[in-house]
Amino acid sequence: MTNTQITLIQIDNYGPWTVTPEPRREVDLQTLQSRLYADLSQLFGNREGYVFFTRFDNMIAVTNGLDADDHALIQESVSNRYPVTISLGVETDASPANALGTATEHLQEAGSAQDAARTEVLRGDPLAEADRTDEDVQIAHFDVNDATGKYTDQLNEYDSFIQIEQGYASLMKHMREEHDGLSFFVGGDNIIAVCPAMDGDAYQSAIDHVREDVGVDLKVGVGRARTAQAAGMDAKHALETCRHEETTVEFR
Amino acid sequence: MTNTQITLIQIDNYGPWTVTPEPRREVDLQTLQSRLYADLSQLFGNREGYVFFTRFDNMIAVTNGLDADDHALIQESVSNRYPVTISLGVETDASPANALGTATEHLQEAGSAQDAARTEVLRGDPLAEADRTDEDVQIAHFDVNDATGKYTDQLNEYDSFIQIEQGYASLMKHMREEHDGLSFFVGGDNIIAVCPAMDGDAYQSAIDHVREDVGVDLKVGVGRARTAQAAGMDAKHALETCRHEETTVEFR
Amino acid sequence: MTNTQITLIQIDNYGPWTVTPEPRREVDLQTLQSRLYADLSQLFGNREGYVFFTRFDNMIAVTNGLDADDHALIQESVSNRYPVTISLGVETDASPANALGTATEHLQEAGSAQDAARTEVLRGDPLAEADRTDEDVQIAHFDVNDATGKYTDQLNEYDSFIQIEQGYASLMKHMREEHDGLSFFVGGDNIIAVCPAMDGDAYQSAIDHVREDVGVDLKVGVGRARTAQAAGMDAKHALETCRHEETTVEFR
């Protein structure tokens, strides 16, 4: 059984800030958002976690191994370097979707995301060291079969992008509804999913669903470990095996 | 009539680089991609352009006002600061989709995106200064009505995200197929579209389509100017008018 | 005759901020300072200017070609991305030191650097376009003869550093007192000086002074142009000529 610790990261009162006193320049907002994401990738990543940019004003992290002090330090480091602050909700569950659901509630109970008085909230209980196992995190790394040959080198770049977005939209919905998994587009033709304990048949059926739904062919490598980073690296190696063996689902 | 100059930005041989000699750590790839995007936002933005992250390995920019030297300097600046290089294809057309189509062909003719020998290509003809007008670029800035109240403060964060992604997927397809426009998710509940000369009825019909298709309520502010940045800032102000007047489509 | 436009950049109320409510983590301050400097390098550099980090809380830029709007945009872009704001004083003079002196007075007249109410000041008159010439900026790029062979590969790294700092301390004082020039250490064994109209004999005498004073052998390439960036690039090429021809002073 998996036991995934999820942290919801929410920029405090961000919407109002972007238009006060008048709309801020879009290039600065894009720079701010993508750099904050890069920094959080490093801050969580240096502690073996993974962060996904999601909507940028709300980001989702897999944080097995990070305790409350680690979260507080990351929160402080952001406030020391950015014009905005972040709130963090933390929760663990066998179902990644349920973990995120409760983490979200922690923040909602503290107030609205657009309440100027609700800043730097940190709520929820990180998983105790004694309760951690080597199978807590299952990460699946999907990509599109021959995306460069079939799309990038053939289609208008935007039409390639539409194809890949369709594959992503279909997969994210299926994984959420059928498996309680959370899937994130991470650039190129890559999607990383945080999954409960799923077996090979379940992954094959997700891939079949996407092909039937929108005609996009995926393959997937799966890793399982104590932390997101170790599970994710195993998933990447498993995906390389798919590539060399021309298989569709590989575990490692 | 609009006359949009589009630049396709492609990281050279990026896919192979990410797995050579073995898969690189995901947190470093995420950091690299999002920082490169932030830097391109500034490099193009300091010259009045807009860049969208799209797939990160392929990005799309609106570059009216940037000539060949500007493009070459940006290319050089990236190679001076990153372990990867970029190729650039440039084209102008009344239809943003056609402009991107030809810009894409410029790069495809130079070789595959995964050809190690095809690096730092710069092809295409920027619009001559004499041919530029104050109506060359039309930018539409969409957001979701009361996204914070209806989604962020009510739903599981991932389910909010699914709603917003569905709205985006529906809009991007409609705008591409019906209007030759290119739509980009830019974080939060915001979508920025690069459009041909569309009138208020056309925007209303796009909003109606998304509501009927996936049940997401959008509003839109539209700006038109000589450069992406001026048109985009007008669009933001128009969207603020929608917010205060509770209207659905505003031009400025 | 040169006509150097100098901008003094001062982080507003920075000292108190670093210790309020209690001392902030040094690694975050170092990250903030060096990234702000990197961003200013790009913001001014994209407009053909040069910025020197100096004390980091006070930085000095050569800004020929930047008008008041450019300065205001840079100020706004910093406030959109950082937890601190900056004030700017601008002035032009044949003597770089005098230009900086007056630029400094502009800010001092507006209040103390540690006055919480004195923020985002922008004072001084950028040089009118009509008054600019191709000889306004003279940049000298110095380095240490065979620093790698004599110091880096032979000495304890700190003792190499002491040698180079001594050369810098001696040169900066001499250039300031004898020539009204401003010299800045820019990393490695490189010093860039913003100079009034100095001839080859004057540079040779500065080099002689440093050798006699602290025993460090320098060489220098000098460029002159309409902007800092063009003059600086000419200086670099001239320094390459010194390297290949084994000469001590070269103009280009």
Add this chain to the structure above:
Amino acid sequence: MTNTQITLIQIDNYGPWTVTPEPRREVDLQTLQSRLYADLSQLFGNREGYVFFTRFDNMIAVTNGLDADDHALIQESVSNRYPVTISLGVETDASPANALGTATEHLQEAGSAQDAARTEVLRGDPLAEADRTDEDVQIAHFDVNDATGKYTDQLNEYDSFIQIEQGYASLMKHMREEHDGLSFFVGGDNIIAVCPAMDGDAYQSAIDHVREDVGVDLKVGVGRARTAQAAGMDAKHALETCRHEETTVEFR
């Protein structure tokens, strides 16, 4: 007794890279250097270490608590994100200067800093966990008495800077020659020194020396701990005590 672990960080073959095939734009070099330093600050800082920018192409870190794997991961992370690579020499000693001396020799034995074939060297033995104590690192944080009132708000910014540089040059030489300590300017009017076991009299005598030598008045807070970050934060708090109590030397 202290037991300071020092890491010398050297950018591989950097000098030649900056001028190949021709001199690279200075603004890009400045951006690259200061961002690399910012990233190293975070990479070492997230593991309780301190990094000083020194010459930028050579940086010096205090790394008690970081083992060989930590060093290798930092090296890999840099190569994943930058166009340059770094070599690392590690050594521990009661004398910081001796530790750095041996760390430097590790790299010199591997080849010249400008040898294109000598890349990503990692040599030296990090301190074993069992040998670490709570008194291994002594950090002293100096600043100039009333620098803002006496210099920043009174003098030409460059003349303030000359004063502070003179104080730094005098202190760095004295600390190196008399105490085997390594002193680093860290911005503003702040100098951080990595010291052997020095007592209050020794610090007072260093302060007296600088006042007599160049007329600059310093004060200092000193901390001692298992890691650089803990010792450094103690030093900052001790310096705050100096400020409130109007004393010159404080330990914590």
